[in-house]
Amino acid sequence: GFRGIRRVVPGLPETAPADTDKLTVVHRFMKIVHLADLHLGFRAYHRVTPRGINVREADVADAFRRAVARTVELRPDLVLIAGDVFHTVRPSNASIAEAFRQLSVLCEGLRDVPVVLIAGNHDSPRSSDTGNILTLFREIPGVTVVADEARAVLLPEIETSVLCLPHNSLATEDEAPVQMDPDPRARHNVLMLHGTVGGSVAEQKLRYVTEYGGAVVADTDIGPERWDYVALGHYHIATELAPNMWYAGGIERTSTNIWMEADGPKGFVSFATDRRRAELHPVETRTVVDLSRISAQGLTSAETDERIRAAVEGVPGGIAGKIVRLVVTDIPRAQVRELNHRRIREWKAEALHFHLDARPPEVRRRVASGAPVRRQTLQEQVASYLGKHWTLSSETLERARLVELGKAYVDRTEDA
Secondary structure, three states: OOOOOOOOOOOOOOOOOOOOOOOOOOOOOOEEEEEOOOOEOOOOOOOEOOOOOEHHHHHHHHHHHHHHHHHHHHOOOEEEEEOOOEOOOOOOHHHHHHHHHHHHHHHHHOOOOOEEEEOOOOOOOOOOOOOOHHHHHHHOOOEEEEOOOOEEEEEHHHOEEEEEEOHHHHOOOOOOOOOOOOOOOOOEEEEEEEOEEEOHHHHHHOOOOOOOOOOEEEHHHHOHHHOOEEEEEOOOOOEEEEOOEEEOOOOOOOOOOHHHHOOOOEEEEEEEOOOOEEEEEEEOOOOEEEOOOEEOOOOOHHHHHHHHHHHHHOOOOOOOOOEEEEEEEOOOHHHHHOOOHHHHHHHHHHOOEEEEEEOOOOOEEEOOOOOEEEOOOHHHHHHHHHHHHOOOOOOOOOHHHHHHHHHHHHHHHHHO
16 A cells, blocks of 8 residues: 555545645555456356256356455555446446445445446447446446546545546547547546557557457557556457556456457556556466477378377367367368268367368469469468558558458458
C-alpha cells in the first residue's frame, strides 16, 4: 500500500476538480494492479459442464476468480480493468451475475481501494440508446465505470487522476482527437485506454493482431513519459511498450485465433510507481497445444499417419482435457481419407478440442512455354494487390501498413 497515511477527503465527487490544498498528506508511490480483456461469457466447442455451462465459459469464469483472489493478496492501492469485461454486448445472466459477484468480492477484500473500469469494443453497444451493461457495476461501492465518453476520474484519497478512454471515446468519427493530458493538480497521473497502439515501437512488439475492431491510437499522442502508468486493453498478450506502459493481456485465451497466443502465460500486471517496474502474475488456465507442423510431401499414407500418431502421443501429460491442433501440410485429399480416423475420433473425445488441420498441396500451373510456375498464395496475391494496385483514399494511409494488415487478415483466416 501507500508508504504514508491514507486520508479520504470527504465531499469531493470523483468528477470535480481536485483541491490540492486539502491533500495535505504526501503519498510518494503506490502499487497498481492492471487487468484487461476478461471476456466473461466467451463460449466455444459445444462442451458443457455437469451444471450445463459451456466449458470454455466456465474456464474464463474460473480464471477471473483466480485473478481476483490473487489481486486481493497483492494488496494494491488501485485496481484498473482496461475493457472487454464481457465477450458480447448482451452477455448471459450467468456471466453478469458472476462479474457482479467477483467485483463485489474484490471490493470487499480491498476495502477503500478504488476499482476503475472502462468499456472495450466487445462490451460497447453501437447504438448509444442501447445502454451499457457495465453501468450496473456502479452499484458496487468502490467501483467507478467509464463506458462511453472520455473522462478523468479523480481519486483524492490517493492523490491520483485516472484519465479513462473507453472504446467509444476513441472510435468516434469526430475529427477532434481526444486530449490526453495529465492533470497537473494530481500527484499521480494514470492513463487507461482500450485500443490498438500504433507507432514503430508497437509495430515491433505486437507480434500479430489478436483482436480486430479496436481504435488506433498513436504512441506519440500517449507520451508514456508524461504518465506514472499507462494501462492498455485490447491486445490479448501481455506486452511492455514502455517500462510504464503495458498491455495486461487476457486472463484466458479468447481470441478468434487462440493458436497465435498458445505460448506464454495468461494473467495480469502489477506496477510499482516508485520502481517503475511491472510484474506479470500468471493465472492458471486450460492448456492449449499447437503442435509443430508436419509436411506430408513425399510420404505415404502410412508414414503420414505414423508421424501424426507420434506427434499427438508425444504431448507431455497427454491430451486429455486440452485444446490441441496439428496442422498437416501438402497432404492430398485421397491420403486424408486413408488416415486412421478411428484413432482421430478417439483423440477428439479425449481432448476438450482436437483439430487435425489437413491442408492440400499448393496447386501448380504451367505457362505457355511449358515451364512450371508456382501459383501465388492468397497472402501473396493480397500483398501484391494492396502494394501495387490499390489506390489509397487518403494521404495519411501508409501502404506498407495496409499490406501488413491485409496479410494478417489472411493469416487469421488460414489459422482459424
